[in-house]
Amino acid sequence: ELPCTVRSFAEALGLPAQKVLAKLFEMGTLANINATLDQATAELLAAELGVDVTFRAEADPEEEIEAIWNAPDPEESLRPRPPVVTFLGHVDHGKTSLLDKILGLNVAAKEKGGITQHIRAYQVEKNGRPITFLDTPGHEAFTAMRARGANCTDIVVLVVAVDDGVMPQTEEAISHARAAGVPIVVALNKVDLPGTRPERVMQQLTGLGLVPTEWGGDVEMVRTSALTGQGIPELLDTLITLGDIFELKANYDRPACGTCLEASLQPGRGVVAKFLVQKGTLRPGDIVVCGTAHGRIKAMYDPLQPHKRVQEAPPARPVDVIGLDNVPEAGSRFVVLEDIAKARKIAEHRMEMARQRELAQVRSHVTLENLFER
Ligand code: GDP
Ligand code: MG
Numbered sequence: 001e002l003p004c005t006v007r008s009f010a011e012a013l014g015l016p017a018q019k020v021l022a023k024l025f026e027m028g029t030l031a032n033i034n035a036t037l038d039q040a041t042a043e044l045l046a047a048e049l050g051v052d053v054t055f056r057a058e059a060d061p062e063e064e065i066e067a068i069w070n071a072p073d074p075e076e077s078l079r080p081r082p083p084v085v086t087f088l089g090h091v092d093h094g095k096t097s098l099l100d101k102i103l104g105l106n107v108a109a110k111e112k113g114g115i116t117q118h119i120r121a122y123q124v125e126k127n128g129r130p131i132t133f134l135d136t137p138g139h140e141a142f143t144a145m146r147a148r149g150a151n152c153t154d155i156v157v158l159v160v161a162v163d164d165g166v167m168p169q170t171e172e173a174i175s176h177a178r179a180a181g182v183p184i185v186v187a188l189n190k191v192d193l194p195g196t197r198p199e200r201v202m203q204q205l206t207g208l209g210l211v212p213t214e215w216g217g218d219v220e221m222v223r224t225s226a227l228t229g230q231g232i233p234e235l236l237d238t239l240i241t242l243g244d245i246f247e248l249k250a251n252y253d254r255p256a257c258g259t260c261l262e263a264s265l266q267p268g269r270g271v272v273a274k275f276l277v278q279k280g281t282l283r284p285g286d287i288v289v290c291g292t293a294h295g296r297i298k299a300m301y302d303p304l305q306p307h308k309r310v311q312e313a314p315p316a317r318p319v320d321v322i323g324l325d326n327v328p329e330a331g332s333r334f335v336v337l338e339d340i341a342k343a344r345k346i347a348e349h350r351m352e353m354a355r356q357r358e359l360a361q362v363r364s365h366v367t368l369e370n371l372f373e374r
Contacts, residue, residue, distance in 0.1 A: 007033045009042060013051055023048050061346040065289070068335050073251035073279070081250040081315040082123065082130040083243035084152055084276065086182075088173035089159035094189040096120075097226035098159060099135045102236070103304070119262045119330070121274055121318035122304050126236040131243070132276070132316045134261070151180055152259045152276050155242055157235070158210075159187045162196040162223075166204040174208060184210060185220045185238055192225040250315035255336035256280035260290050261318070263327045271295075271324045274303065275313070275334060282313040282321075287340050290324060291332030292354060294347035296340060298323035 006024070010017040017033050023045060024031045037045065039055055046053040087095035102124055120135040134153065156177040160170055177184050186205060188198040202212050202221060211217020220238045224231035256277050263273035273290065275282065282288075286297045300310040301320040313319040325347075328334075337343045 004037055004042065005033070006031055006035050006037065009037055009045070013046075013049070013053070015049070020045065020049070061349050065333075065335055065346065068255070068337075069257050069279075069333065071254070073254065077251040077253060078249035079252055081248050082132055083154045083239060083246070083248055084132045084134065084316050085155045085157055085239055086134040086136065086153040087157050087159055088136075088176065089187075090161070090164065090167035090169040090173075093159045093161040093164065093167075093170075094187075094224075094226045095159045096135055098157075098187060098189060098224060098232070098235075099133055101226045101229055101232055102133065119274065120303070121261055121276060123317055126233075126240060129240050130316070131236065131239055132318060134276075134318075151182075152261075152278060153180065153182050154246065154248060155239060156180075156182050156184050157187050157239075158184050159189050160201055160205070161190045162188050162198045162201050163190055163193050165201050166208065171208065174210065183242065185222070185235070185242065186210065186212070187222055187224045187231075187235060189224045189226060191223045191230060192227050198223050248316075250279050252281050252314050254280040255338075256282035256286065256288075256313070257333065257335040258282070260328050260330060260332045260334055262330045263293075263324070265327055270322060271327050273321045273324055273328060273334075274318060275321050276318050277313045277315055279315055280336065281315075282317075282319065282336065283311065286336045287338070287343050288321075288324070288334045288336050289343040289346045290334035291328035292347050292351045293324040293326045293328040293332075294340075294343040295324040297321055 004012070006020055007017055010020045013020075021031060021033065027044065027048065029041075042053070042055070087099060089095055099120065099122070103122055121132065123130050123132045125131075156173070158170065158173055158177070160166060174184065188201055190196065191198060198221075202215070205219070205221070206212070206215065206217070210219045212219055212221040214221070220242070222231050222235045222238055224235055226232075257280060258278040259276050261274045261276055263271060266272045271293065273293075275290075282297070282300065284297050284299055288294065288297060299322045300313060301322075302308045302310050303318050303320055306320065310317075310319050337346075
């Protein structure tokens with residue numbers, strides 16, 4: 001395997017290291033037993049020594065992670081899991097208010113300028129059936145996660161305010177959901193406003209290919225009000241029914257993997273990462289690698305009750321996790337590994353790759369500038 005040292009090279013060939021060093025010296029290199037050999041040198045050396053060698057590159061850590069992530073789950077290990085639902089839609093159409101009403105919270109009112117700044121991820125229960133909700137600051141978060149291969153949404157709730165109707169970000173949301181292959185449920189929101197006509201919005205949506213079931217199409221549309229709570233039980237029932245129809249399943253008994261929805265450095269707490277578990281069960285003490293971060297999980301907290309510790313996070317459960325050594329990029333995937341040294345090595349490798357990409361970018365940037373100066 002490469003790169004290798006003179007010692008391991010000699011051992012692999014069953015030659016005394018002195019002989020290898022002597023040959024290297026003949027070739028014009030003064031090396032010691034711990035010197036590393038790149039492939040070109042090693043090939044040349046093998047040829048000079050008159051031996052046949054084949055080289056095996058060191059296993060690519062990303063492929064290893066990919067393999068862990070994609071490790072097949074036997075059919076009998078799969079158990080039903082809750083649906084993960086993401087609110088999308090035009091700004092101010094009521095995504096945050098709807099989630100607040102569902103949770104009995106009042107976050108929307110406290111937001112700076114009424115704009116959602118952070119991803120929120122909560123699990124709620126309706127008649128003992130859990131549903132996980134994601135509320136994102138914008139569609140960017142949704143697309144960014146997709147770009148990193150983290151499709152963590154099962155159902156999109158497209159929120160359309162009936163007083164405003166279809167707006168540019170409504171159409172954008174539809175195309176994001178379609179690109180991700182995620183089915184849409186429409187919340188026709190703000191039906192409490194006088195003089196609004198939900199049918200007009202249904203007409204608009206039909207024009208975009210979203211035909212309501214009550215008109216013979218296949219898109220569930222629920223009239224809601226985040227103000228009065230009207231339609232919210234129906235919306236939750238619809239989501240649970242759809243979840244059942246999709247037969248969402250996961251293996252609960254495997255090392256966990258999932259997505260980091262967001263992470264930040266918080267005073268007094270260190271790195272806090274909001275994880276959505278997608279497969280397996282996450283527990284304190286688990287070793288994780290997540291993007292360029294790694295560590296052993298010290299504690300997990302319920303996002304709804306930030307001081308309540310959680311001992312187990314099964315599939316579709318969002319948790320705030322403490323124990324990572326630095327802040328991973330939002331949308332990074334995480335996997336649980338057995339070995340902290342391995343986790344560190346992968347995280348460091350990624351950091352090194354990121355550093356090289358940055359350098360390459362700086363270089364190409366400089367060349368472009370030079371180009372324009374001419
Ligand atoms: P977001 O940008 O989609 O998250 O929208 P918000 O939840 O922040 O809501 C934007 C504004 O619409 C706020 O002033 C809410 O109080 C208001 N709003 C949201 N839902 C309703 C509703 O069902 N009825 C009425 N009348 N106002 C609503
Ligand atoms: Mg919002």
